Amino acid sequence: MPKGFSVIFLFFSLFLSALEKERQDYGTIRKTYENLLKNDERAMPFVNKYIRKAKKEKDFEHLTQGYRDAVFFIKNEEKKLIYSDSMIYAALKSRDNDLIGLAYLGKGIIYYFNYKKFDDALNEYLKAYEHLKNTDDEYLKYKVIYHMGVVKSYLGYFSESKDHFEECLKFFSNKSGKKLHPNEVFNNKRGYFNTLHQLIICHRNLKNYAVADSLLDVGLREIVGKEEFRLEKSYFLKCKGISEYNHQNYKGAIDILNKAIPEILKVNDFATLSLIYSYLGRSYYKVDRDKERALNYFKKVDTIFNKQNFILPETRSNYEILINFYRKQKNTEKELLYTKQLLSVDSLLGKEFNFLTSRIHKEYDTKSLLDKRDVLERKNFFTWLLVIFFICLSAIFLTLYIFKYKKNKQMIIKYHALQKKLEKRHIESKEEPTFSEEKQSIISQEIYNDLVSKFKKFEEKEEFTTIGLTLNLLAAQFNTNTTYLSTFINETKGVNFKNYLNGLRIDYITNLLNTDRKYLNFTFDALAEKCGIATRQNFSDLFYEINGIRPKDFIKKKKEEQKNNDVK
Structure with missing residues (x-):
């Protein structure tokens, strides 16, 4: 065992x-x-x-x-x-909302950093923020706000992005001084430096140069000796180089910008590299006589544009310098090459930076040959546009004419049909209803005969033209009840009380319009009142329902007919 x-x-x-x-x-x-x-x-x-x-x-x-x-x-x-x-x-x-927000944030950063698809990145950041806006992890929430601000800054919404960064800077500043885990201290300090860098960019683009320089001095002073933030220091150096260029210290700008390049190359931040190359080119263009070194930096920006299909609006002026340079050199081939590149750049900026592009002042006039081509294309385009417009206009008029012709033809048919109906009514004698035991339900012979007599007088005296007449009022007038009255109308007229009354009124007014020309000049309100109908709209609808033609069309055709008769 x-x-x-x-x-x-x-x-x-x-x-x-x-x-x-x-x-x-x-x-x-x-x-x-x-x-x-x-x-x-x-x-x-x-x-x-x-x-x-x-x-x-x-x-x-x-x-x-x-x-x-x-x-x-x-x-x-x-x-x-x-x-x-x-x-x-x-x-x-x-x-877990924190994890979901973090996941959307991660995808947004890939779209932004690796692909420069700003709209896609912003969409992911917005999804992340929806899940993180009520989170207890404030660092995560402000990280999303920061990245939303970065994308908006790239798209040219500098005022909006500035608000994001000021909010983030306040958070990261407060956190940096607290007793936290070393990893948290590092993350918050890096967040602080990155936010400060983005604020400098915003103020520079908003032309708040003094504020931008002041913030830059703060950043460079506080990052001294912090080797773990070498990349962040390079971004500050990039901003310092641009500031020196703006202050016309071109040699100083060249020295500082070159110091920023190594760390930025390591992370392959081609967007920032293109900006550094652009300002190095501009600085060398100011200090070098032969300009060749400057042009090489502009061409590096163009290489990034061709490879990455990306460009910053701030680097657009490179192409204007290249075009003007080669024009003076009478190098038509390269002038045309960079003119085409500039057109491609503007096309891309129009898509990716639609807000910012509208504010870019385009000082360069495109090569005259391309201008003539565009003029001819535009002229040809507007010619075709004019032809299409007149074709469409003709089609509309033709359609309206056909519609009006068919409508008029239908109206004539309906008018003649109504005239025949009126003639038939006039010729036919109205037979009095007879009592039938087969139809009898609740009305005796005596009551039936009494109602026949009363309805005859009711119609002869045109009492149906009284406005507001109801079954109850008529029953009281005939000294009977509504049941007898309703049954009698249904059995003798073949319709209910409402339809019987409407039929009498429309037949009455139609006959007046057909036989007495003075009524043709009455308003619809007056015609409605004449036959006992409360409103002109109800009158028009009932006239059409019973006669198959609108009263305005009937009156129009009747007037035309009388005019023709008067001429004869």
């Missing part, structure tokens, strides 16, 4: 050891790669192990983290986007 027990115990220990290895905790796995740099794919085998473990355990919180790590360490930009979608899926499964 002891020996058997030992074997079982050994087997059980080995099983637990294997199980423990399989159940290696998430923190242990992450320690194998968390100190590697961004885009270092050596982390991916361990990241995939982390993801597999989270999938197996259906731990969506850790699965979200795993996909987030994959986005950070994978180098391929398309795969970053794929992993970000998986991160969003896992976060949504977790039903």
